[in-house]
Amino acid sequence: MRVKVLGIQGNELRLAVDDDFNLDKVIRFSDGKQPSGELTIDDNRHISRDQQKKIFALIDDLCNYTGDEPKRWENEFKWRVQVTFGLDEFSLSNCSMTVGNYMILTILDFLFAENIPFRTKLWDSLPQDFPRQRLALKNRTCVICGRPHADLAHYKAVGMGRNRHKIDERKMYFMTLCREHHQEQHNIGIKEFMQKYHLKPLRLSDDDIIRFKILTKKRLEELKNA
Structure with missing residues (x-):
């Protein structure tokens, strides 16, 4: 408790x-x-009980879908975190809060990629921080509610009297929103919307712009040579 x-x-x-x-x-x-x-008392150095609960709840949702044993996926995600972030072996009983966040984001990334359902409240409880924004952009899920097939939204609206073909996306700030939240953003205005949901859109590197399929390599080269 x-x-x-x-x-x-x-x-x-x-x-x-x-x-x-x-x-x-x-x-x-x-x-x-x-x-x-x-x-x-959580001291912000060791993994918190709340992080542990989220990790095992996500693994339970995965196993309920696949029929696998939770330990199998716990070990799989630990290995993925070790390889991705260059870490030594760790235990979920006493690792750092940072490693706990790596586990949560790694599991969520897998669930989104494989289209495996999980309890939305877990997504709602994640902080509106940089990793969550990147995770939403990568998988095109709504950064607010986690719904799939989200729209790519610009901090400065594209298409409102501006030529889409002349816009340099390298200078834009991005977020992903479902149709419902995207429409709300247009209805109440971008500044009020950002304040309401405590959002901070991302400006992406050239590599991320290609990785997240915002631009093709060819289009990026055209912009660089313009």
Whole structure:
């Protein structure tokens, strides 16, 4: 169970739990004795309980779809993270928060690529940071809700009195939005939209522009030689 520390007075803590708390049930499990437990504070250095829950929930969704054993995919994704990020072997019980994020993003990347469904709330709970933006762009999923087949959206609208064929995408900022969120962006205006969803679009390197299929190599060379 996840808790948040709301206040401290002397040696007493005031906590809020993330699920309904049934004190009578806890006392019953404690054989009528005063319930006790341990509190571990995430220090932003070691993997958090929240990250661990997301990792294993994603693996469970994958295994529910494939019928495989969770341990098989846990080891597979650990290996992928090691190879991709040049890491030594690690344990999900005590690795860093950074490695925990690598695991989450690696699993999500695979699920998107293989079109394997997972619980949308997991995508909703990821921070609106640089890795999530890149993941959405790479797989053309909505950066807000995770829906597939998203539109490629520009921070400055293309097509509003501008010639698409003369635009240099190397100077543009990008994000991916489903039709519903793309329409909302046009309805309320880009600045209000960005503030509402705490988004920051990405400016991509030449390699990423090709990798994410925004431009062809030929078109990129034309822009460079213009």
